[in-house]
Amino acid sequence: MADTATFSPSRRFVLGVIGFGAAGFAVGCDMRAADAAAGPVGQNMLGPYVRVGSDNTVTVFLRHLEMGQGVSTGLTTIVAEEIDADWSQMRFEHSPADDKLYGNPALGGMMGTGGSTAIFSSWEQLRTAGASAREMLRQAAAKKWGVDAATITVAKGQVTSGANKATFGELAVEASALTPPDPKSLKFKEASAYEFIGKERDPAKSLGRLDTPGKVNATAQYALDYHPEGTLTAVIARSPKFGGKVASFDDTGAKAVAGVTDVVQVPNGVAVVATNFWAARKGREALKVTWDDSAAETRSSDAMFDDYRKLLAKPGLEARKEGKGAAALQGAGQVITADFEFPYLVHAPMEPLNCVIEYKPGESCT
Numbered sequence: 001m002a003d004t005a006t007f008s009p010s011r012r013f014v015l016g017v018i019g020f021g022a023a024g025f026a027v028g029c030d031m032r033a034a035d036a037a038a039g040p041v042g043q044n045m046l047g048p049y050v051r052v053g054s055d056n057t058v059t060v061f062l063r064h065l066e067m068g069q070g071v072s073t074g075l076t077t078i079v080a081e082e083i084d085a086d087w088s089q090m091r092f093e094h095s096p097a098d099d100k101l102y103g104n105p106a107l108g109g110m111m112g113t114g115g116s117t118a119i120f121s122s123w124e125q126l127r128t129a130g131a132s133a134r135e136m137l138r139q140a141a142a143k144k145w146g147v148d149a150a151t152i153t154v155a156k157g158q159v160t161s162g163a164n165k166a167t168f169g170e171l172a173v174e175a176s177a178l179t180p181p182d183p184k185s186l187k188f189k190e191a192s193a194y195e196f197i198g199k200e201r202d203p204a205k206s207l208g209r210l211d212t213p214g215k216v217n218a219t220a221q222y223a224l225d226y227h228p229e230g231t232l233t234a235v236i237a238r239s240p241k242f243g244g245k246v247a248s249f250d251d252t253g254a255k256a257v258a259g260v261t262d263v264v265q266v267p268n269g270v271a272v273v274a275t276n277f278w279a280a281r282k283g284r285e286a287l288k289v290t291w292d293d294s295a296a297e298t299r300s301s302d303a304m305f306d307d308y309r310k311l312l313a314k315p316g317l318e319a320r321k322e323g324k325g326a327a328a329l330q331g332a333g334q335v336i337t338a339d340f341e342f343p344y345l346v347h348a349p350m351e352p353l354n355c356v357i358e359y360k361p362g363e364s365c366t
Contacts, residue, residue: 062095065113224354
């Protein structure tokens with residue numbers, strides 16, 4: 001029997017086992033992973049957000065993380081529309097860590113995902129990225145064929161001028177050598193000409209979400225899948241009450257668990273570090289912590305609701321005043337009132353919140 005302290009089945013292992021038992025279910029699914037190109041694929045950047053491969057794929061670099069909300073498809077669609085690609089060409093990758101190139105302007109310029117900021121904060125940048133890449137492909141074709149760029153049309157991943165025809169992949173090397181055009185010179189599509197935005201996605205035409213196949217066939221990469229050499233896993237024992245702090249702890253039992261390498265107090269609890277998740281979790285279970293709840297939240301949910309009802313009866317902070325709503329209500333023939341009460345809800349994804357930090361002496365953390 002495997003040692004439970006060292007055996008830590010990966011998400012990919014579990015999906016593989018499930019997939020083996022449901023092999024018949026997968027038949028006919030569009031996995032999008034079997035790209036036809038044989039041999040190594042050349043990759044060419046057409047600006048920081050768009051990469052065109054010699055296999056004719058178009059990859060969009062996303063500064064927002066895909067957490068099930070659909071940004072991998074939504075953001076890629078913006079580029080697909082402006083570059084005039086065929087949807088079957090489109091791929092996505094998460095961008096490198098670089099605030100200067102991929103910072104979120106809605107979050108002060110730092111890289112971050114949240115607040116429903118992905119589409120509105122990326123719209124202009126990705127439209128520009130797609131239109132710029134299209135123009136670079138057009139200019140590359142004009143130079144290659146010796147024709148006026150005005151005679152060249154781009155549609156569904158094909159660049160044509162008279163009898164001349166080429167795919168994006170065939171022009172990618174030449175296009176990547178060009179200087180991106182001035183954004184002010186770019187011409188964007190009219191909304192009436194959109195092929196993807198605002199259209200119903202037909203799975204029969206491979207217009208489904210781009211992240212689905214990778215999640216089904218276990219090729220999608222998560223932070224939990226990344227294991228640099230010497231990777232350790234840490235889990236934290238936190239106070240069961242908001243605001244609770246560590247008074248003291250006994251780590252004897254935790255350190256006795258095979259695989260546990262260290263136990264460290266951190267600002268919000270006690271971290272158990274181990275060579276794998278299961279050992280870290282078992283170590284946390286064996287940890288004995290005495291909590292200082294003197295400054296913690298101790299009210300019950302009912303008590304909190306009572307306090308909020310009392311606050312509701314008091315004048316609040318006026319954010320905006322427009323019209324004469326209060327006076328109108330006083331003179332209304334009938335006033336309908338209703339109370340809506342909601343408990344505190346955690347806004348969290350299904351996957352455990354996690355990150356991977358790789359530290360190399362003399363270098364910055366990644």
